[in-house]
Amino acid sequence: MKLQGRQTWKFGSEVYLNSTGTAVGPMESEGPLGALFDVRYNDLHCNEKNWELAERRLMEDSIASCLSKAKLTNDDINFFLAGDLLNQVVTANYVARGNEIPFLGIFGACSTSMESLAVGAALVDGGFAQRVVAAVSSHNATAERQFRYPTEYGGQKPDTATFTVTGAGAALISNEPSPIRITSATIGRVQDLGIKDPFDMGSAMAPAAADTIMTHLKETGMAAEDYDLIVTGDLSGVGAPIVKMLLKEKGIDVSNNHRDCGLMVYRPDQEVFAGGSGCGCSAVVTYGHLVKELMSGSLKRILVIATGALLNPTMIQQKESIPTIAHAVALEGIKGGSN
Amino acid sequence: MSNKEQQQEYAKKIKPLQPKPPYFINCLKAYLVGGLICVIGEALMKFYMTYFNFNEETAGNPTAATLILIAALLTGIGVYDKIGQFGGAGSAVPVTGFANAVTSAALEHKSEGIVLGIATNLFKLAGSVIVFGAVAAYIFGMIRYAFKTLM
Amino acid sequence: MDYLWAFLVGGAICVVGQLLIDIFKLTPAHVTTSFVVLGALLDAFGIYDNLIKFAGAGATVPITSFGHNLLHGAMASAEDHGFIGIAMGIFELTSAGISSAILFGFLVALIFKPKG
Numbered sequence A: 001m002k003l004q005g006r007q008t009w010k011f012g013s014e015v016y017l018n019s020t021g022t023a024v025g026p027m028e029s030e031g032p033l034g035a036l037f038d039v040r041y042n043d044l045h046c047n048e049k050n051w052e053l054a055e056r057r058l059m060e061d062s063i064a065s066c067l068s069k070a071k072l073t074n075d076d077i078n079f080f081l082a083g084d085l086l087n088q089v090v091t092a093n094y095v096a097r098g099n100e101i102p103f104l105g106i107f108g109a110c111s112t113s114m115e116s117l118a119v120g121a122a123l124v125d126g127g128f129a130q131r132v133v134a135a136v137s138s139h140n141a142t143a144e145r146q147f148r149y150p151t152e153y154g155g156q157k158p159d160t161a162t163f164t165v166t167g168a169g170a171a172l173i174s175n176e177p178s179p180i181r182i183t184s185a186t187i188g189r190v191q192d193l194g195i196k197d198p199f200d201m202g203s204a205m206a207p208a209a210a211d212t213i214m215t216h217l218k219e220t221g222m223a224a225e226d227y228d229l230i231v232t233g234d235l236s237g238v239g240a241p242i243v244k245m246l247l248k249e250k251g252i253d254v255s256n257n258h259r260d261c262g263l264m265v266y267r268p269d270q271e272v273f274a275g276g277s278g279c280g281c282s283a284v285v286t287y288g289h290l291v292k293e294l295m296s297g298s299l300k301r302i303l304v305i306a307t308g309a310l311l312n313p314t315m316i317q318q319k320e321s322i323p324t325i326a327h328a329v330a331l332e333g334i335k336g337g338s339n
Numbered sequence B: 001m002s003n004k005e006q007q008q009e010y011a012k013k014i015k016p017l018q019p020k021p022p023y024f025i026n027c028l029k030a031y032l033v034g035g036l037i038c039v040i041g042e043a044l045m046k047f048y049m050t051y052f053n054f055n056e057e058t059a060g061n062p063t064a065a066t067l068i069l070i071a072a073l074l075t076g077i078g079v080y081d082k083i084g085q086f087g088g089a090g091s092a093v094p095v096t097g098f099a100n101a102v103t104s105a106a107l108e109h110k111s112e113g114i115v116l117g118i119a120t121n122l123f124k125l126a127g128s129v130i131v132f133g134a135v136a137a138y139i140f141g142m143i144r145y146a147f148k149t150l151m
Numbered sequence C: 001m002d003y004l005w006a007f008l009v010g011g012a013i014c015v016v017g018q019l020l021i022d023i024f025k026l027t028p029a030h031v032t033t034s035f036v037v038l039g040a041l042l043d044a045f046g047i048y049d050n051l052i053k054f055a056g057a058g059a060t061v062p063i064t065s066f067g068h069n070l071l072h073g074a075m076a077s078a079e080d081h082g083f084i085g086i087a088m089g090i091f092e093l094t095s096a097g098i099s100s101a102i103l104f105g106f107l108v109a110l111i112f113k114p115k116g
Helices: A051-069 A087-099 A112-125 A140-147 A201-220 A236-249 A279-296 A313-317 B004-017 B023-051 B060-076 B080-087 B095-112 B114-121 B127-150 C002-022 C028-044 C048-055 C064-081 C083-089 C095-111
Strands: A008-010 A016-024 A079-084 A103-105 A131-138 A167-174 A180-186 A229-232 A258-260 A301-309 A324-333
Touching: A008 A112, A008 A201, A016 A051, A016 A279, A051 A079, A051 A087, A051 A131, A051 A140, A051 A167, A051 A279, A079 A087, A079 A112, A087 A103, A087 A131, A112 A131, A112 A167, A112 A180, A112 A279, A112 A301, A112 A324, A131 A140, A131 A279, A167 A279, A180 A201, A180 A279, A201 A236, A201 A301, A201 A324, A201 B004, A229 A236, A229 A279, A236 A258, A236 B004, A279 A301, A279 A324, B023 B060, B023 B080, B023 C002, B060 B080, B060 B095, B060 C095, B080 B095, B095 B114, B095 C028, B095 C064, B095 C095, B114 C095, B127 C028, B127 C064, B127 C083, C002 C028, C002 C048, C028 C048, C028 C064, C048 C064, C064 C083
Parallel strands: A079 A103, A079 A131, A229 A258, A229 A301
Antiparallel strands: A008 A180, A016 A167, A016 A180, A131 A167, A180 A324, A301 A324
């Protein structure tokens, strides 16, 4: 049985993360991880005519660099799993129109990065696919204009607000051996503790992250210390301390090995309020930075928990609170790893 | 789905971890930015009264129009949103904030075309001000006029 | 002196707006719509005119003066035409503001590109 407990998938030994590709905008290029990203634009429009085209370019670039590193073409891929933050996952749809790979559109807000990786790994492990590409993207301006206000609107944002990462990440999953194994994944439950403020998504998402981490550890029988790093997606400066507190209450101490992608992608002096967010946030940090650490052996085993606020402006205006979700994927570097 | 008690408990628990808005600093910035915009308005009023044929009653019109033009241009070159982040209500409450709401909405929807994008969305954010203003003025006007005729 | 009063009164109105945003968690749109209604209400009691005499642009530049102008135009026209005059005159005094916002907003949107 590959199912462990109620919601955790334990993959066989034959699921690998073969290659990754990342593409980012100007703020992310200037961030502390800037040099690690494959494609970097110093123009928020990414040389395109409008914001939506810019986001599409980022996703296409991330896939292109992922496949070129693996020396593969679109025709070699069985399935393309992708999603983004925009309505009807338009970025993913239009990228899929271009690359003509059999396509499954996926939406889990900012958790889409790990959702697509987990589902892709399950397809490969189950023998339903040989090679899968999982990709996500987000763009600061497309997100602003869809979820909040026009980009040039002078509304003041509070310090709890997050800054949507302009970036895309793509990963190639297959059964062909590579230095990184995808070992397990825990699918999260939707949590909602009544936070209604769309400018405070860290507080809204922390319970989802805590629930998924706890469940993952329980169902896999692992301890928090077994992971060199437990990385949450975009809890930011507000949500990160909350998740630590929630886990501590349950007797899980992650104070030494927890980090948050939203706090890693920007320098503290960049004006990004509480930190980065968006599915591009966890994707570029995982696929651009953490994967390299796994390959070099400086990290052996990590758990990435991508957190998603399933935010909809209409629902917020109808006084609904924000449902949130978190999906976890465990990655293991083979070099110096346990097997 | 969580119940009310769980929600309240969570809200209480995370309160110390959530940064509070810096009330005093925000108010100070709003005062400075808002006051400064009004000073520019005062200078414009004096200018129109001195060099053109406007009196105290009518000088408000070209003043508002000029401020709106300045705010629209600042929105176009991508500066007004930065002023807004700094000034908060100080840049939202003056008439320049109205111009920014109109211009930013129009500009953002440019990619959907001139008719369905720019023109349709022009009042997306600022429309509520006109609606509430007109309805309020209508009702207050009726009441005041009724009083006047009855008295 | 005029400048000082404009600064003090205009700034103070904005501070009220800032407190509504920070403490009562209103959106800027809620604040501006409330202020327009407030401006009309103050004018209904004849208070806003005194504020303008006192503070000049400090009272005419904030969006509250939009509500004041709407009612003022309506009342002036009601003098001549009765109840129908309210409808006729409501946009009389605010015409310059609204038409220039439409014109400049449209032109800027045509010329510029959003910067993000």
